[in-house]
Amino acid sequence: MPNFRATQSLCPVCLERIPAGNVIYDDRVYLEKKCHRHGDFRALVWEGPPAFSGWQRSKIPTHPRYPGHAREKGCPFDCGLCPQHRQRSCTIILEVTDRCNLNCPICYADAQGRAHDPSLETIDRWFAAATRTGPGSNIQLSGGEPTLRNDLPQIVDMGRRAGFDFIQVNTNGLRLAEDEAFVRELKNAGLASVFLQFDGTADAIYRKLRGRPLLAAKKAAIDRCARHGIGVVLVPTLVPGVNDHDIGNLLRLAVKRTPVVRALHFQPMSYFGRFPHPPEDTDRITLPRLMRAIEAQSDGAFKAVDFKPPGCENSLCSFSANYLVLPGGHVRAIAGEGKCCSPPIPALEGARSAIDYVARQWRAPGKNVTEVSPATIPLNADPKGAIDLDAFIQRARTHRLSVSAMAFQDVWNLDLERVRDCCIHIMAPDTRLVPFCLYNLTSRSGKRLYRV
Numbered sequence: 145m146p147n148f149r150a151t152q153s154l155c156p157v158c159l160e161r162i163p164a165g166n167v168i169y170d171d172r173v174y175l176e177k178k179c180h181r182h183g184d185f186r187a188l189v190w191e192g193p194p195a196f197s198g199w200q201r202s203k204i205p206t207h208p209r210y211p212g213h214a215r216e217k218g219c220p221f222d223c224g225l226c227p228q229h230r231q232r233s234c235t236i237i238l239e240v241t242d243r244c245n246l247n248c249p250i251c252y253a254d255a256q257g258r259a260h261d262p263s264l265e266t267i268d269r270w271f272a273a274a275t276r277t278g279p280g281s282n283i284q285l286s287g288g289e290p291t292l293r294n295d296l297p298q299i300v301d302m303g304r305r306a307g308f309d310f311i312q313v314n315t316n317g318l319r320l321a322e323d324e325a326f327v328r329e330l331k332n333a334g335l336a337s338v339f340l341q342f343d344g345t346a347d348a349i350y351r352k353l354r355g356r357p358l359l360a361a362k363k364a365a366i367d368r369c370a371r372h373g374i375g376v377v378l379v380p381t382l383v384p385g386v387n388d389h390d391i392g393n394l395l396r397l398a399v400k401r402t403p404v405v406r407a408l409h410f411q412p413m414s415y416f417g418r419f420p421h422p423p424e425d426t427d428r429i430t431l432p433r434l435m436r437a438i439e440a441q442s443d444g445a446f447k448a449v450d451f452k453p454p455g456c457e458n459s460l461c462s463f464s465a466n467y468l469v470l471p472g473g474h475v476r477a478i479a480g481e482g483k484c485c486s487p488p489i490p491a492l493e494g495a496r497s498a499i500d501y502v503a504r505q506w507r508a509p510g511k512n513v514t515e516v517s518p519a520t521i522p523l524n525a526d527p528k529g530a531i532d533l534d535a536f537i538q539r540a541r542t543h544r545l546s547v548s549a550m551a552f553q554d555v556w557n558l559d560l561e562r563v564r565d566c567c568i569h570i571m572a573p574d575t576r577l578v579p580f581c582l583y584n585l586t587s588r589s590g591k592r593l594y595r596v
């Protein structure tokens with residue numbers, strides 16, 4: 145009898161809640177489930193070291209102070225959040241437009257089209273709601289492609305006035321690359337960070353995933369952010385066989401572009417939308433596989449053992465590590481700052497620590513990052529090799545790189561125990577907060593659970 149961890153999931157066909165479990169076979173772990181009408185399903189969720197059992201961290205839950213929905217049908221049908229939820233928001237995502245200037249084959253938001261953007265009054269109500277249900281959260285403005293709104297700087301300003309200190313825009317970077325005045329306006333409005341879709345270091349990857357060569361535009365977007373003191377998080381969507389060979393190049397590019405690049409945040413492909421056949425094991429890049437690929441493709445510069453489970457969301461959802469980037473591009477792992485305490489971690493403490501860490505690490509250091517470039521900090525300026533301590537300390541403040549990953553869940557591998565620990569929440573148009581994975585979840589035929 146293999147090891148078993150009980151949970152619940154949804155049937156990929158009828159979206160009914162069904163019993164499920166993580167079943168451990170040696171070094172592979174599957175989510176297995178059965179629908180009485182539609183049969184058995186299984187999805188690979190973990191493979192190889194670090195061991196599944198040793199990775200998990202128990203938490204002391206925190207429940208919503210202002211639930212957005214009563215408990216009626218039970219998780220995951222009462223999101224709002226409901227009283228069963230076990231973690232507060234650490235990031236609240238506001239979708240400020242459905243329009244997009246790309247037509248990506250892999251878009252989870254399925255952004256094709258409602259022509260009408262939510263009004264500024266509506267978005268102001270969203271911020272007001274967020275100050276009540278998720279006070280102090282980090283805010284991500286998303287879409288669609290949020291930079292298509294000319295009033296995006298006003299939205300950033302509204303968020304700052306509502307009291308949110310860290311506001312980030314999730315973008316493909318095309319407008320940032322072209323429109324310097326717009327980037328300046330965003331900075332002046334108080335934008336801290338750009339969550340830049342950045343799938344690889346070769347145009348062949350963009351052609352495949354986004355339908356167009358985009359590398360030059362992405363690099364121009366990074367340059368503009370550097371010039372205006374906006375931190376950049378590079379976010380590759382990893383798809384097996386398309387860009388999982390490019391992980392080492394992405395790491396090298398991120399290192400080279402510190403300090404404007406603050407983080408490299410991998411998102412293994414999830415299967416939202418219409419997928420008539422269950423994804424195969426080979427369609428999945430599990431977190432442990434990714435940790436090992438990072439080590440292998442960086443020739444051991446970044447090590448799998450550097451990575452730690454999160455203190456905020458469920459352990460099975462992410463990993464992260466922090467590095468000091470030394471002259472010449474060498475990296476040294478440094479103690480995580482987003483982590484608190486030893487298990488069981490009070491969920492609220494984990495959330496506070498993660499909010500604070502992201503707000504500091506994902507924004508640009510100092511006033512103007514272009515003042516500090518590797519070439520201007522000769523760590524070994526003294527010919528005898530003595531370390532210039534002032535330069536070292538200055539560098540340690542700025543040249544930090546976070547490397548992390550988040551594994552989203554789709555209808556095939558959905559684990560409701562994990563969902564209840566979720567801290568990345570999308571605000572629905574009626575101001576209810578819904579975990580990211582549930583908001584985007586679809587059945588096999590594309591039927592949506594939440595997104596309208």
Ligand SMILES: [Zn+2]
Nearest residue numbers: 155158179182
């Ligand atoms: Zn079913």
